[in-house]
Amino acid sequence: MIRSSARIEADLHMKSLFALLIFLLLAQPVLPALAGEADSALAEPQATDPTVLERNRALRVAKAWVRLVDDGEYARSWAEASDYLRSQIPEDVWLKGMESSRDPAGQVVKRKLKSVRYQTAFPGAPDGEFMVVHFETSFATRPDAREVIAPMRDPDGRWRVAAYLVK
Secondary structure: OOOOHHHHHHHHHHHHHHHHHHHHHHHOOOHHHHHHHHHHHHOOOOOOOHHHHHHHHHHHHHHHHHHHHHOOOHHHHHHOOOHHHHHHOOHHHHHHHHHHHOHHHOOEEEEEEEEEEEEOOOOOOOOOOEEEEEEEEEEOOOOOEEEEEEEEEOOOOOEEEEEEEEO
């Protein structure tokens, strides 16, 4: 019996599909693990613990806010600070204080995160929710400084900086 070339191609195609189906069925337990490895290499791990999520949110706020200070955007840092900070320190006082205390330190050479701690109290502030962030920071004229940035949860639920100290 002689088969046509079209029939032979159809048989080969079916055999290829069957082989692929068998491979996929056998590889099914392995594929998600391989995909997970690739995904984890490309994407930042996702936290699901609410405490970790809030810590990360507050840390992102602190880092973005201190970049404003690093760039000399003191008016914007005041505007983006917590309700509490803005109610306690008028903008003109904030600007003068930052210019007289932060400007002399110079540019940031290096900043290393040391800790992030959740607290319900912070010296001089009303009770609330705070994430106290400590950095070891090297400035151009102060190589061994420590920064404390304390985001506070505002009444609208957002984290905003309530305190900034350079020691």
